[in-house]
Amino acid sequence: MVGHEMQHGGEEHPPSTIRQYVMTGVILTVITVVELFLSYSSLPHGLMVSLLIGLSAVKFVIVVAIFMHLRFENGLLTRLFMFGLVLAACILLALVSLFWNDGTDAVGGIPAGQEQSAPKH
Amino acid sequence: MAAAHAETQHHTTTGIDNRKLLMWIFLASECLFFGSLISTYLIFRGDSIVGPLPADLLDIPLTSTSTFVLLMSSLTMVLAVFGAQHNRLGLMKGMLLATIVLGLVFLGFQVYEFRHFAHLGLNLGTNQFGASFYLLTGIHGTHVGVGVLYLASLLVASARRNGLGKEAALHVDIAGLYWHFVDIVWIVIFTLIYLIP
Amino acid sequence: MATAVGTVGHTHEESTVWKWLTTVDHKKIGVLYLVTGFAFFLIGGIEAVLIRTQLAVPNGTVLDAGLYNQLFTMHALTMIFLAIMPMGAAFFNYFIPLHIGARDVAFPRLNALSYWVLLSGGLILTSSFLFGEAPDGGWFAYAPLTDETFSPNKGLDFYTVGLVVAGLASLMSSLNFAVTIINMRAPGMTMMRLPVYMWMTFVVAFLLILSLPVITVALLQLYFDRNFGTHFFTPGTGGDPILWQHLFWVFGHPEVYVLILPSMGIVSEVLPVMSRKPLFGYTAIVMAGAAIGVLGFGVWSHHMYTTGLGTVPQYVFSASTMAIGVPTGVKVFNWLGTMYGGNIRMTTATYYSIGFIALFTIGGISGVMHASPPVDGQHQDSYFIVAHIHYVLFGGAIMGIFSGLFYWFPKMTGRLLDETWGKIGFWFLFVGMNLTFFPMHFLGLAGMPRRIYTYDADLGWDTWNFVATIGVYILVVGILLFMLNVFMTLRKPATAGDDPWGGATLEWATSSPPPEHNFDVVPVVRDRDPLWYNRDHNIPMPERPAHLHIHMPPPSYFPLVLGIGILLIGVGALSSLAITALGVVVAYYAVWGWALEPTE
Numbered sequence: 001m002v003g004h005e006m007q008h009g010g011e012e013h014p015p016s017t018i019r020q021y022v023m024t025g026v027i028l029t030v031i032t033v034v035e036l037f038l039s040y041s042s043l044p045h046g047l048m049v050s051l052l053i054g055l056s057a058v059k060f061v062i063v064v065a066i067f068m069h070l071r072f073e074n075g076l077l078t079r080l081f082m083f084g085l086v087l088a089a090c091i092l093l094a095l096v097s098l099f100w101n102d103g104t105d106a107v108g109g110i111p112a113g114q115e116q117s118a119p120k121h
Numbered sequence: 122m123a124a125a126h127a128e129t130q131h132h133t134t135t136g137i138d139n140r141k142l143l144m145w146i147f148l149a150s151e152c153l154f155f156g157s158l159i160s161t162y163l164i165f166r167g168d169s170i171v172g173p174l175p176a177d178l179l180d181i182p183l184t185s186t187s188t189f190v191l192l193m194s195s196l197t198m199v200l201a202v203f204g205a206q207h208n209r210l211g212l213m214k215g216m217l218l219a220t221i222v223l224g225l226v227f228l229g230f231q232v233y234e235f236r237h238f239a240h241l242g243l244n245l246g247t248n249q250f251g252a253s254f255y256l257l258t259g260i261h262g263t264h265v266g267v268g269v270l271y272l273a274s275l276l277v278a279s280a281r282r283n284g285l286g287k288e289a290a291l292h293v294d295i296a297g298l299y300w301h302f303v304d305i306v307w308i309v310i311f312t313l314i315y316l317i318p
Numbered sequence: 319m320a321t322a323v324g325t326v327g328h329t330h331e332e333s334t335v336w337k338w339l340t341t342v343d344h345k346k347i348g349v350l351y352l353v354t355g356f357a358f359f360l361i362g363g364i365e366a367v368l369i370r371t372q373l374a375v376p377n378g379t380v381l382d383a384g385l386y387n388q389l390f391t392m393h394a395l396t397m398i399f400l401a402i403m404p405m406g407a408a409f410f411n412y413f414i415p416l417h418i419g420a421r422d423v424a425f426p427r428l429n430a431l432s433y434w435v436l437l438s439g440g441l442i443l444t445s446s447f448l449f450g451e452a453p454d455g456g457w458f459a460y461a462p463l464t465d466e467t468f469s470p471n472k473g474l475d476f477y478t479v480g481l482v483v484a485g486l487a488s489l490m491s492s493l494n495f496a497v498t499i500i501n502m503r504a505p506g507m508t509m510m511r512l513p514v515y516m517w518m519t520f521v522v523a524f525l526l527i528l529s530l531p532v533i534t535v536a537l538l539q540l541y542f543d544r545n546f547g548t549h550f551f552t553p554g555t556g557g558d559p560i561l562w563q564h565l566f567w568v569f570g571h572p573e574v575y576v577l578i579l580p581s582m583g584i585v586s587e588v589l590p591v592m593s594r595k596p597l598f599g600y601t602a603i604v605m606a607g608a609a610i611g612v613l614g615f616g617v618w619s620h621h622m623y624t625t626g627l628g629t630v631p632q633y634v635f636s637a638s639t640m641a642i643g644v645p646t647g648v649k650v651f652n653w654l655g656t657m658y659g660g661n662i663r664m665t666t667a668t669y670y671s672i673g674f675i676a677l678f679t680i681g682g683i684s685g686v687m688h689a690s691p692p693v694d695g696q697h698q699d700s701y702f703i704v705a706h707i708h709y710v711l712f713g714g715a716i717m718g719i720f721s722g723l724f725y726w727f728p729k730m731t732g733r734l735l736d737e738t739w740g741k742i743g744f745w746f747l748f749v750g751m752n753l754t755f756f757p758m759h760f761l762g763l764a765g766m767p768r769r770i771y772t773y774d775a776d777l778g779w780d781t782w783n784f785v786a787t788i789g790v791y792i793l794v795v796g797i798l799l800f801m802l803n804v805f806m807t808l809r810k811p812a813t814a815g816d817d818p819w820g821g822a823t824l825e826w827a828t829s830s831p832p833p834e835h836n837f838d839v840v841p842v843v844r845d846r847d848p849l850w851y852n853r854d855h856n857i858p859m860p861e862r863p864a865h866l867h868i869h870m871p872p873p874s875y876f877p878l879v880l881g882i883g884i885l886l887i888g889v890g891a892l893s894s895l896a897i898t899a900l901g902v903v904v905a906y907y908a909v910w911g912w913a914l915e916p917t918e
Contacts, residue, residue, distance in 0.1 A: 053312060
């Protein structure tokens with residue numbers, strides 16, 4: 001996303017043909033199919049989760065940059081939206097790690113797949 | 122110099138239309154809204170004492186289909202914006218209609234899914250999964266419903282004598298921003314809830 | 319003849335009411351906010367007086383425990399959400415366009431809607447008293463007190479619905495203000511030439527935009543817990559009361575900056591003008607405000623040390639909390655530096671600004687003490703905390719608002735408030751405030767917990783409780799003197815002139831009160847203190863053109879209708895689905911009317 005912001009400068013324009021939009025839609029569909037395939041594969045859990053999150057981030061960026069044409073807009077919009085998005089991601093990560101690493105959580109304990117981040121104290 | 126600048130920039134300091142700026146800041150706010158809901162879902166992962174659990178219920182092929190439907194609605198939406206921007210009103214109206222229909226199909230899938238889960242014994246109060254799943258996807262569905270109403274209102278308004286007026290492209294564009302955002306939220310939900318086992 | 323006169327008078331009055339109901343003028347809306355906020359300030363004050371009267375002597379019998387719980391809960395909710403925030407929003411509304419040289423905010427009708435929705439939220443929340451079922455779980459409503467078992471009546475549903483509606487209003491006005499400040503500035507008004515008050519407004523708008531969604535989710539979850547059988551915050555099926563605390567404070571800590579930053583902005587406007595020299599360290603004070611805005615999202619867990627966060631989170635939140643004290647301290651030095659060497663005019667506004675600095679510093683120091691988890695553990699839920707928040711909110715936020723009232727009253731009405739009575743009132747507020755809240759430090763350290771409705775005589779708490787109660791009655795006198803001052807001043811002719819203080823910012827370049835279009839000629843800004851720059855460089859005020867061709871948005875009743883729709887949805891959430899459905903229909907009708915209404 002930061003890269004797109006750097007590229008903003010007026011020489012780039014949103015797609016000018018329907019075909020380009022359809023191609024973008026096809027790419028998104030292909031990524032979704034790959035994700036589906038991955039979720040049924042027998043890859044190691046950590047790798048699979050990383051790949052899935054990475055691929056959905058790619059989809060996210062494509063939709064925001066091209067369908068919502070943020071890439072071709074004033075950089076201010078990118079900064080404003082990214083501020084909310086990054087803040088949301090940080091708070092999500094903080095909350096989830098506070099709870100998943102919480103040794104006092106009597107009911108849930110540590111969810112499956114989080115064994116590697118055991119309590120540090 | 123400064124006055125001329127303001128004149129050519131539609132009377133805004135940055136040159137961005139006020140309404141578009143409002144929508145983008147609102148979407149930043151929505152990031153926190155869905156962020157909190159998703160956090161709740163993740164925090165309660167594995168905290169359900171009784172079933173049914175996600176593994177018993179989630180039907181990935183079915184939801185993949187509805188995900189595909191919503192993804193395609195983003196494509197039709199962007200084509201509606203394209204039509205509005207290039208003054209191809211037929212394309213715009215057709216694609217708005219297609220987006221509305223795809224949105225309704227997605228909602229249909231969701232209603233089916235909710236009823237099916239309830240039939241299998243998952244209610245709001247059954248366990249933590251039920252509470253956080255229904256709240257998150259239900260609020261997302263509400264957003265889709267509001268989007269359908271929004272687009273339908275635009276479609277009806279565009280059938281008037283004056284259509285959507287001289288700012289038609291802007292109106293459709295801003296509605297599109299909302300619609301695409303609802304779509305990207307689903308991209309995240311689909312990955313975090315359905316795909317990651 | 320008599321009938322004819324009566325009829326004319328009657329229609330005239332009706333049209334005045336209609337004008338206020340349909341206004342989209344930011345100045346009128348600002349006045350609505352101010353009057354509403356002050357009315358709720360009085361309601362919250364009455365609640366406070368009742369609480370202090372109950373606690374004046376040991377084993378007080380003025381209130382029973384149930385009513386006491388409702389009063390302290392509603393006192394906090396009223397003061398925070400319905401008094402300080404709306405009074406802050408009142409000045410935002412009135413002065414954003416005047417400060418940045420615009421004719422109105424970016425979305426005038428949305429602005430009107432924000433007010434009507436805020437009023438709806440306030441009415442929903444306060445009407446709970448009529449049913450004898452006011453919220454009673456404390457303003458942060460910790461689970462499991464909010465569970466149906468411990469709070470079986472509708473009180474906490476009033477809480478959830480009222481706050482969601484009031485939050486919606488704040489979200490809409492914040493979006494409006496953010497867009498206005500980014501996009502509606504006069505030529506030459508760059509971001510780094512914005513008045514500090516505008517910068518604080520800008521930060522507050524983003525704090526609200528980014529924190530309100532979190533509390534909305536938490537309130538929805540609480541509503542579901544109480545009405546639809548979920549267990550987000552109760553252990554029934556594995557819920558977690560701590561989750562509520564996290565979500566609440568992720569919102570709640572930015573919220574305290576929402577309350578204090580506007581007053582910091584007001585003081586930053588008043589002190590340079592009254593010291594007749596530019597603000598000391600403009601860039602530092604702006605950056606400090608922005609830093610508070612960002613860091614404010616990273617300190618929420620310091621409200622929760624005693625929940626057992628674990629060692630590492632305690633380190634992290636302790637460090638971030640201490641860090642946020644730095645930009646706050648920077649500002650204090652900015653204000654002192656502004657006054658240092660200045661030719662200070664000791665007006666009532668100056669008195670309140672200096673009072674703000676002194677009292678806010680005390681509150682800030684007792685606040686940063688709690689950055690340390692072991693200290694916090696000693697003070698948690700004691701009167702020490704009550705003392706701290708009142709030094710910050712009364713000594714800080716309210717003192718700043720009063721400073722703004724005295725400073726801007728001539729601009730808003732054309733009349734200067736009486737200085738002598740203003741200063742007498744200040745001393746009553748200042749003495750009363752310290753007499754009420756300073757003893758609470760001692761009470762807290764002596765072990766008195768907050769939120770107890772009575773206490774025994776042999777605990778050593780009698781003296782200071784009695785002193786605190788005397789203090790609150792002195793405060794009441796101060797508030798009454800202020801109201802009398804306003805009332806008497808409004809009966810006098812408007813003789814203040816356009817610029818009674820020799821101000822630096824653009825609002826003093828137009829008439830008092832300003833015309834509906836604010837400026838006959840949109841000003842050109844050449845400096846951070848545009849009027850002083852023009853004065854020092856002999857740049858004359860632009861000539862008033864012979865013919866004004868200024869188009870202002872016409873009044874609209876759709877914001878009011880949409881507000882009623884939202885009120886009905888809220889009422890329906892507390893009563894029956896039918897009312898909610900009606901509200902949705904009304905709201906949808908209003909949105910259509912709104913969209914199709916010509917504004918050109």
